Amino acid sequence: MSNRNTKSIRIIVLTAIAALTLPAIATAGDAAAGKVVFDTNCMTCHGMTGKGDGPLSAALDPKPRDLSTGSFKFDTDGDGTPGSDADLKAVITQGAMAFGGSALMAPWPALGDADVANLIAYIRTLK
Numbered sequence: 001m002s003n004r005n006t007k008s009i010r011i012i013v014l015t016a017i018a019a020l021t022l023p024a025i026a027t028a029g030d031a032a033a034g035k036v037v038f039d040t041n042c043m044t045c046h047g048m049t050g051k052g053d054g055p056l057s058a059a060l061d062p063k064p065r066d067l068s069t070g071s072f073k074f075d076t077d078g079d080g081t082p083g084s085d086a087d088l089k090a091v092i093t094q095g096a097m098a099f100g101g102s103a104l105m106a107p108w109p110a111l112g113d114a115d116v117a118n119l120i121a122y123i124r125t126l127k
């Protein structure tokens with residue numbers, strides 16, 4: 001195979017990879033949609049602006065996490081970085097108790113992947 005052919009194959013492959021990854025980036029969580037899910041399901045504890053001061057929070061121990069600090073506790077995949085997208089997804093869908101935390105942060109198994117991605121995108125805006 002000539003060098004020129006190898007080069008054009010490489011360009012075709014790179015273009016194909018870009019075409020496959022770009023839509024994935026575009027659908028990676030819609031914060032506005034996440035806010036709707038948050039206000040419905042999470043706000044009562046975590047508060048309107050995520051500070052952990054929702055109407056139910058006064059009665060809770062531990063307090064709901066203040067999501068506006070941007071710092072998180074659970075490193076669910078043990079990669080040394082708590083609060084990665086994978087960690088937040090695991091805590092939201094499986095609950096904090098599954099990772100040694102409080103049962104008050106209950107699992108939300110009924111939320112679909114898109115809802116969870118949107119929630120995470122919204123949580124990132126609270127910082």
Ligand code: HEC
Binds near residue numbers: 065091
């Ligand atoms: C009944 C109250 C309550 C509700 C409702 C609730 N949470 Fe929580 N949440 C908590 C508490 C309490 C903690 C702290 C748990 C702990 O530290 O063990 C927490 C912790 C968290 C954390 C921190 C995880 C970490 O690693 O630090 C995130 C993220 C979170 N909640 C997201 C959500 C989302 C998203 C929803 C809605 C789908 C939600 N929570 C609904 C009470 C609640």
